[in-house]
Amino acid sequence: AQSVTQPDIHITVSEGASLELRCNYSYGATPYLFWYVQSPGQGLQLLLKYFSGDTLVQGIKGFEAEFKRSQSSFNLRKPSVHWSDAAEYFCAVGNNAGNMLTFGGGTRLMVKP
């Protein structure tokens, strides 16, 4: 069975600082990987996705993520965080049958002025 672990439940960074959110997955084949963001009281918005090819993926709002097969990781990064990035971030893995996403528990990001 597939699974996703986000080791950090809460992270606080200063505005303008760099950010890295960790995601580790377990899946038997080449995974489909996703990062979503959820603002308070809102639904989920896709930040970026990896299906194949270049292991460094660019997304919206200046985010990027790198797929590392040897480490079973798909960490999310941003070079300079803005106050509007404060939200909850979810990593997810999709199975190759194309019909199921498994989500991590989420990382809540707080941004200090």
Place this chain on the structure above:
Amino acid sequence: NAGVTQTPKFRVLKTGQSMTLLCAQDMNHEYMYWYRQDPGMGLRLIHYSVGEGTTAKGEVPDGYNVSRLKKQNFLLGLESAAPSQTSVYFCASSTPLAEQETQYFGPGTRLLVL
């Protein structure tokens, strides 16, 4: 193009009451999903459907039923609500993930069972 919509946005039930949550999508997607979100647990799949008239169990199906009578609608039913079903429920739709698309999520339904 409204995307994925959910009705109602918020509901309070008493233990033992029943209700149906409605999800509608206008993107002609084959696949539809119901998730529940609880603090610290991310989203967990309740049931899903890969086409009109078909449904399947996800990770946490107990206490829920679903129906997909029309391609654009996916209903989630609670026959006898329990406090453990207090949660935020999200519907999503997609083409098959193998087509390198993602799931599109509705705004959520907040359910409180007393």
